[in-house]
Amino acid sequence: MEKNRYDLIVIGGGPGGYSAAIAAAKEGLSVLLFEGGAIGGTCLNEGCIPAKYLLDKAAALEKVRALTDKEIFREPGMFSFKKIQKGREEVIKKLTGGVAYLLKANGVRVIHSFASLTEAGKAECEGQVYEAEDIIIATGSKSMSIPIPGAEYTINSTQALALERVPRRLVIIGGGVIGMELASAYCSYGSEVTVLEAMPELFPAEDERMIAYLKKELVKRGIRICTGCKVKVIEKAGQSRRVFFEGEKPEELYGDTVILAAGRKAVYQGIDVKKLGLALTGKKEIRVDEHMQTSVPHIYAIGDAIGGYQLAHAAYAEGEAAIAHIVGKEEMPLPGKRSGVPVMPRCIYTMPPYGATGLTLSEAEDKGIDAVRGEFSYSGNGMALAEGATGLVQVVMDRESERTIGVQIVGEGAPELLAFAALSVKEGMTVKEWQRLIVAHPSLSEMIKEAALDCFGKSVHGAVR
Ligand SMILES: Cc1cc2nc3c(=O)[nH]c(=O)nc-3n(C[C@H](O)[C@H](O)[C@H](O)COP(=O)(O)OP(=O)(O)OC[C@H]3O[C@@H](n4cnc5c(N)ncnc54)[C@H](O)[C@@H]3O)c2cc1C
Numbered sequence: 001m002e003k004n005r006y007d008l009i010v011i012g013g014g015p016g017g018y019s020a021a022i023a024a025a026k027e028g029l030s031v032l033l034f035e036g037g038a039i040g041g042t043c044l045n046e047g048c049i050p051a052k053y054l055l056d057k058a059a060a061l062e063k064v065r066a067l068t069d070k071e072i073f074r075e076p077g078m079f080s081f082k083k084i085q086k087g088r089e090e091v092i093k094k095l096t097g098g099v100a101y102l103l104k105a106n107g108v109r110v111i112h113s114f115a116s117l118t119e120a121g122k123a124e125c126e127g128q129v130y131e132a133e134d135i136i137i138a139t140g141s142k143s144m145s146i147p148i149p150g151a152e153y154t155i156n157s158t159q160a161l162a163l164e165r166v167p168r169r170l171v172i173i174g175g176g177v178i179g180m181e182l183a184s185a186y187c188s189y190g191s192e193v194t195v196l197e198a199m200p201e202l203f204p205a206e207d208e209r210m211i212a213y214l215k216k217e218l219v220k221r222g223i224r225i226c227t228g229c230k231v232k233v234i235e236k237a238g239q240s241r242r243v244f245f246e247g248e249k250p251e252e253l254y255g256d257t258v259i260l261a262a263g264r265k266a267v268y269q270g271i272d273v274k275k276l277g278l279a280l281t282g283k284k285e286i287r288v289d290e291h292m293q294t295s296v297p298h299i300y301a302i303g304d305a306i307g308g309y310q311l312a313h314a315a316y317a318e319g320e321a322a323i324a325h326i327v328g329k330e331e332m333p334l335p336g337k338r339s340g341v342p343v344m345p346r347c348i349y350t351m352p353p354y355g356a357t358g359l360t361l362s363e364a365e366d367k368g369i370d371a372v373r374g375e376f377s378y379s380g381n382g383m384a385l386a387e388g389a390t391g392l393v394q395v396v397m398d399r400e401s402e403r404t405i406g407v408q409i410v411g412e413g414a415p416e417l418l419a420f421a422a423l424s425v426k427e428g429m430t431v432k433e434w435q436r437l438i439v440a441h442p443s444l445s446e447m448i449k450e451a452a453l454d455c456f457g458k459s460v461h462g463a464v465r
């Protein structure tokens with residue numbers, strides 16, 4: 001007979017929940033995990049991974065096209081979207097199977113059903129009560145809908161990732177990370193893409209200069225980006241959709257598919273917030289402290305359900321912080337979200353991608369830091385030229401301490417380069433330390449060093465300014 005008393009119950013098996021469950025088991029806790037949907041949550045099933053699968057194949061296609069344009073390759077890239085979608089499903093299966101294996105191998109009991117929580121220390125599922133000293137809520141988020149007349153004629157990001165055919169004309173409402181990633185992928189597959197974004201600019205929280213550069217590159221690739229454009233009505237027009245929107249003047253356009261990518265909001269299905277007395281933020285996310293403790297003792301919350309950076313790696317870090325607190329380990333400061341050291345890597349997997357960590361120049365200035373910026377163009381880097389990659393690297397340093405406080409990259413490899421960049425921000429690398437660091441040649445990483453040195457006019461390969 002299965003027991004029903006555990007050290008820890010985790011509700012939700014997305015990146016936050018499954019990683020916290022495994023980390024707790026490795027600390028010797030007995031752990032029960034409830035997952036009502038699919039193990040791996042949004043990230044593995046309908047988020048990060050499937051989106052990156054589609055983007056990777058799109059990037060390969062772009063590379064082939066670029067080489068064909070140069071007459072290095074003889075045949076233009078022909079592809080089977082059906083096979084691409086099959087490949088996406090296979091990768092999801094492989095990864096979710098891997099996580100299920102890890103949970104089992106670490107002795108985590110998984111119940112594949114929705115749980116409800118109305119009382120601290122007790123979760124209920126299918127008429128059974130399960131008890132635990134501590135509970136972690138990791139129930140995630142869902143696509144936000146906005147009250148536009150005709151919103152029922154749109155599809156969400158989950159449906160957009162699983163389309164059977166490439167739409168000829170694609171309209172995307174929302175120029176956030178998810179909207180722009182889908183725009184990038186489908187543009188490469190041949191859709192005529194228009195993005196309608198209500199804000200005056202894309203990604204207002206990121207570096208203005210670098211985002212302007214990114215936007216120019218995306219427009220160059222053929223994506224129509226309308227900022228400051230509010231969608232008023234969507235109508236069915238035969239097999240297509242007619243979208244009425246207003247920017248400087250009222251306009252309309254047709255799409256075979258309209259994706260609504262207006263952001264995501266925290267969900268806590270089955271969690272009786274009122275009865276438990278859980279405090280919420282103004283955005284109706286679960287409020288937590290730096291240890292991920294909610295307002296109710298022994299109930300923790302992590303991941304998208306608490307808002308902030310709605311990123312899988314933020315959810316992992318929050319899970320680790322919660323487990324460290326539960327097992328009474330030395331306090332584990334969270335990178336970024338609440339510690340005041342904003343190293344949280346932030347990626348937009350567009351083509352080209354954007355990656356940032358630490359402070360932007362304007363954030364540094366708002367904090368009263370006398371900041372200095374350095375840059376290095378992909379056009380001056382041997383590896384970038386060999387790969388046919390274009391882009392720009394920017395490093396922000398504190399003029400007084402000569403320490404690295406931020407890095408922003410637009411260009412191929414940005415998400416991978418970010419690990420190295422985040423470390424330099426976390427450690428606050430000085431210009432002297434950058435000079436002493438030997439970076440492999442040729443590599444894209446060289447550009448981060450050059451941009452850092454450029455802050456103080458010491459870049460060897462950079463343009464003379
Ligand atoms: C298209 C797209 C692309 C993305 N790309 C990236 C990316 O490149 N990088 C990145 O870092 N992030 C990305 N994200 C965001 C990322 O997916 C989320 O930040 C991450 O999945 C959050 O993890 P989580 O564990 O908090 O929640 P989720 O992954 O949402 O998991 C929550 C789980 O809890 C389960 N659940 C809910 N309530 C209950 C209950 N009562 N009982 C049992 N189970 C329950 C749900 O079924 C779900 O499986 C992307 C998201 C989308 C939509």
